[in-house]
Amino acid sequence: DVVLTQTPPTSSATIGQSVSISCRSSQSLLDSDGNTYLYWYLQRPSQSPQLLIYLVSKLGSGVPNRFSGSGSGTDFTLKISGVEAEDLGVYYCVQGTHDHTFGAGTKLELK
Amino acid sequence: EVQLVESGGGLVQPGSPLKLSCAASGFTFSSNWLNWIRQAPGKGLEWVASINPDGSSTYYPDTVKGRFVVSKDNAKNTGYLQMNNLRSEDTAMYYCARRRSLDYWGQGVMVTVSS
Numbered sequence A: 001d002v003v004l005t006q007t008p009p010t011s012s013a014t015i016g017q018s019v020s021i022s023c024r025s026s027q028s029l030l031d032s033d034g035n036t037y038l039y040w041y042l043q044r045p046s047q048s049p050q051l052l053i054y055l056v057s058k059l060g061s062g063v064p065n066r067f068s069g070s071g072s073g074t075d076f077t078l079k080i081s082g083v084e085a086e087d088l089g090v091y092y093c094v095q096g097t098h099d100h101t102f103g104a105g106t107k108l109e110l111k
Numbered sequence B: 001e002v003q004l005v006e007s008g009g010g011l012v013q014p015g016s017p018l019k020l021s022c023a024a025s026g027f028t029f030s031s032n033w034l035n036w037i038r039q040a041p042g043k044g045l046e047w048v049a050s051i052n053p054d055g056s057s058t059y060y061p062d063t064v065k066g067r068f069v070v071s072k073d074n075a076k077n078t079g080y081l082q083m084n085n086l087r088s089e090d091t092a093m094y095y096c097a098r099r100r101s102l103d104y105w106g107q108g109v110m111v112t113v114s115s
Helices: none
Strands: A005-007 A012-014 A019-025 A038-043 A050-054 A067-072 A075-081 A089-095 A104-110 B003-007 B009-010 B018-025 B036-037 B045-052 B068-074 B076-085 B092-098 B109-113
Touching: A005 A089, A012 A019, A012 B018, A019 A038, A019 A089, A038 A067, A050 A067, A075 A089, B003 B092, B018 B036, B018 B092, B018 B109, B036 B068, B036 B076, B045 B068, B076 B092
Parallel strands: A012 A104, B009 B109
Antiparallel strands: A005 A019, A019 A075, A038 A050, A038 A089, A067 A075, A089 A104, B003 B018, B018 B076, B036 B045, B036 B092, B068 B076, B092 B109
8 A cells, every 4th residue: 555654744834934845655656647646735724625736746726826746756745935824734645546545744833 | 616515424333334425516427536535533634435437436445445335326416425334433524525636525524433
């Protein structure tokens, strides 16, 4: 089974600061169809998760462009360039290449 | 507008069955994968089941395989999760979500397994 390791588990940021979250997979997420099914989600308190990034680096519908994703194979990164108050919550990386596996989450807090 | 609305949750005793529903609207349900994901109180997210667009193929993690059955009725635009032999560790908020990308989620329904 694929294991996704997210770091850090918690991140404290001030408004306007840039933040990066890492997601490392125990197996390559490159599918035989040439796509890499790695996604990023934000779950705000008491809300359902929302899709931020799909296929490693593509921005979800309506997602601000301060969010960006990068990586390949087994190593991936989500970057928030200029944190805003509405960005606080728990971020999850998810792989969809081998069924679905979720990372443990990274909680983004205000410093 | 894409909408997914879960229902059917509640408090059940260990060993009991429960069937969740996921009513879909705003998109062509018959052309889309449907997934179920759960979140135990204060914990992270766990994939529970997936079903392909025509309902002919289903997928489960080992934690629920043999106990949970996912299905969809494309004529009713509704997906289902039949949960059997429920255990205390199945206590969670259950979400349905569309497509491999999980691009839209429902609001979730709570299932509590306790005597």
